[in-house]
Amino acid sequence: MHRTTVKVADGALDANQTIAEANRADFDRASVSVVNLMSAPGAGKTRLLERALERAEGNRVGVLEGDVRGSLDADRLSLLHVPVVQINTDPAFGGECHLDANMVRSAIPDLPLDEIDLLVIENVGNLVCPAEFRVGEHRRWMISSVAEGEDKPLKYPLMFRSCELVVVNKIDLLPHVDFSVERFLANLERVNPEAETILTSARTGEGIDAWRERLLGPAAAGRPAGASA
Amino acid sequence: MHRTTVKVADGALDANQTIAEANRADFDRASVSVVNLMSAPGAGKTRLLERALERAEGNRVGVLEGDVRGSLDADRLSLLHVPVVQINTDPAFGGECHLDANMVRSAIPDLPLDEIDLLVIENVGNLVCPAEFRVGEHRRWMISSVAEGEDKPLKYPLMFRSCELVVVNKIDLLPHVDFSVERFLANLERVNPEAETILTSARTGEGIDAWRERLLGPAAAGRPAGASA
Numbered sequence: 001m002h003r004t005t006v007k008v009a010d011g012a013l014d015a016n017q018t019i020a021e022a023n024r025a026d027f028d029r030a031s032v033s034v035v036n037l038m039s040a041p042g043a044g045k046t047r048l049l050e051r052a053l054e055r056a057e058g059n060r061v062g063v064l065e066g067d068v069r070g071s072l073d074a075d076r077l078s079l080l081h082v083p084v085v086q087i088n089t090d091p092a093f094g095g096e097c098h099l100d101a102n103m104v105r106s107a108i109p110d111l112p113l114d115e116i117d118l119l120v121i122e123n124v125g126n127l128v129c130p131a132e133f134r135v136g137e138h139r140r141w142m143i144s145s146v147a148e149g150e151d152k153p154l155k156y157p158l159m160f161r162s163c164e165l166v167v168v169n170k171i172d173l174l175p176h177v178d179f180s181v182e183r184f185l186a187n188l189e190r191v192n193p194e195a196e197t198i199l200t201s202a203r204t205g206e207g208i209d210a211w212r213e214r215l216l217g218p219a220a221a222g223r224p225a226g227a228s229a
Numbered sequence: 230m231h232r233t234t235v236k237v238a239d240g241a242l243d244a245n246q247t248i249a250e251a252n253r254a255d256f257d258r259a260s261v262s263v264v265n266l267m268s269a270p271g272a273g274k275t276r277l278l279e280r281a282l283e284r285a286e287g288n289r290v291g292v293l294e295g296d297v298r299g300s301l302d303a304d305r306l307s308l309l310h311v312p313v314v315q316i317n318t319d320p321a322f323g324g325e326c327h328l329d330a331n332m333v334r335s336a337i338p339d340l341p342l343d344e345i346d347l348l349v350i351e352n353v354g355n356l357v358c359p360a361e362f363r364v365g366e367h368r369r370w371m372i373s374s375v376a377e378g379e380d381k382p383l384k385y386p387l388m389f390r391s392c393e394l395v396v397v398n399k400i401d402l403l404p405h406v407d408f409s410v411e412r413f414l415a416n417l418e419r420v421n422p423e424a425e426t427i428l429t430s431a432r433t434g435e436g437i438d439a440w441r442e443r444l445l446g447p448a449a450a451g452r453p454a455g456a457s458a
Contacts, residue, residue: 040269042269042374068384068386068387069383069384069385069386070384072380072383095357095387096357097355097357097358124357125384125385128325128355129326129358132324147376147377147402148376149271151301152271154298154299155270155296155297155298155299155301156270156297157297158324170376172405173402173405176401176402176405177402203407
């Protein structure tokens with residue numbers, strides 16, 4: 001006699017979770033570490049990646065670019081001679097405001113997983129839905145620009161809570177905007193006391209060495225080129 | 230003999246459209262003009278409303294605040310003695326990244342429509358989905374901060390295309406960011422050649438008179454107080 005196995009489906013988010021786990025298994029099998037990088041539009045995701053990757057000698061990095069439309073960011077990053085795959089959520093996926101696990105899965109065959117050790121997934125610029133969809137990543141990071149204001153952790157708590165690293169970017173603008181780093185960090189503490197933070201300016205280079213080291217690992221920071229800005 | 234009427238349902242967006250039309254009818258019946266104000270997080274929607282409303286003498290304005298969570302912006306605006314109703318998409322609506330017509334409908338009973346002539350709906354900070362959901366508004370406007378970068382019209386074309394007015398805010402930061410107003414306007418022209426634009430700095434007051442006049446009508450600008458900033 002066979003026991004009947006009863007499966008209970010919890011809806012669409014579970015389908016996403018199933019596919020995210022399949023993606024994760026593929027990444028693990030290829031020994032590729034995956035960062036899901038999120039932010040509001042214009043916080044500086046692409047620029048910070050450029051700053052890190054322009055000195056990524058020896059690191060084998062790939063990028064998966066998520067945008068509603070176009071390949072502006074992918075075109076910029078491919079100038080740095082890293083493999084870049086673009087996902088547009090507009091024509092293929094109905095204009096979605098986030099990447100989901102199935103979109104990432106559709107890109108995996110185009111990714112040279114055997115030739116990279118790190119994959120950065122640059123999500124669609126949005127502080128809400130990207131936080132709700134795991135895509136198979138190992139780490140979830142976000143960037144918050146000081147131009148956006150110090151209240152953002154309180155207004156978008158799920159995003160700030162779901163990330164282990166918050167990069168506070170555009171700190172060169174601090175003299176020109178009403179933004180207290182101290183109050184921002186206090187707001188962040190209220191929603192995610194465990195979050196690590198790095199302060200950066202992609203424009204002046206301040207904090208970029210710390211950011212590059214965090215992204216590429218201690219090995220990258222130990223190189224002679226690490227002394228720049 | 231009766232003819233059979235066949236109705237074809239086109240799905241969820243049509244339900245939104247039906248409710249948006251009901252909202253619009255309610256607004257029209259009360260002679261309330263409605264602006265749906267959209268932007269990325271931190272572009273300055275609330276600050277620009279504050280700047281306009283602090284000299285709104287004689288204008289009867291109400292605000293409907295959309296946020297994932299909290300009432301930070303509503304609290305700020307209620308200091309200006311305008312009626313403000315907060316919609317949180319998080320607990321009641323599953324953390325949605327936009328307002329839809331049904332959420333706005335749920336707030337209408339709390340709005341003193343007979344006591345206002347203008348209703349500003351401050352949408353959730355997001356450049357994607359708010360553009361897809363009409364809520365019963367007469368006008369769709371957006372704010373784009375120069376800190377976000379000049380490529381945004383190309384990356385979020387539906388949002389920029391769906392608005393008749395694009396306010397370019399934080400122009401006091403122009404000396405400190407890599408943003409060419411000319412290139413931004415050329416990008417905007419590519420996706421929405423009809424769009425009107427106003428350049429503002431909520432911080433220095435530049436362009437605020439033009440913004441206030443656009444929001445409150447020529448009557449507001451003709452007042453003695455209009456000479457400020």
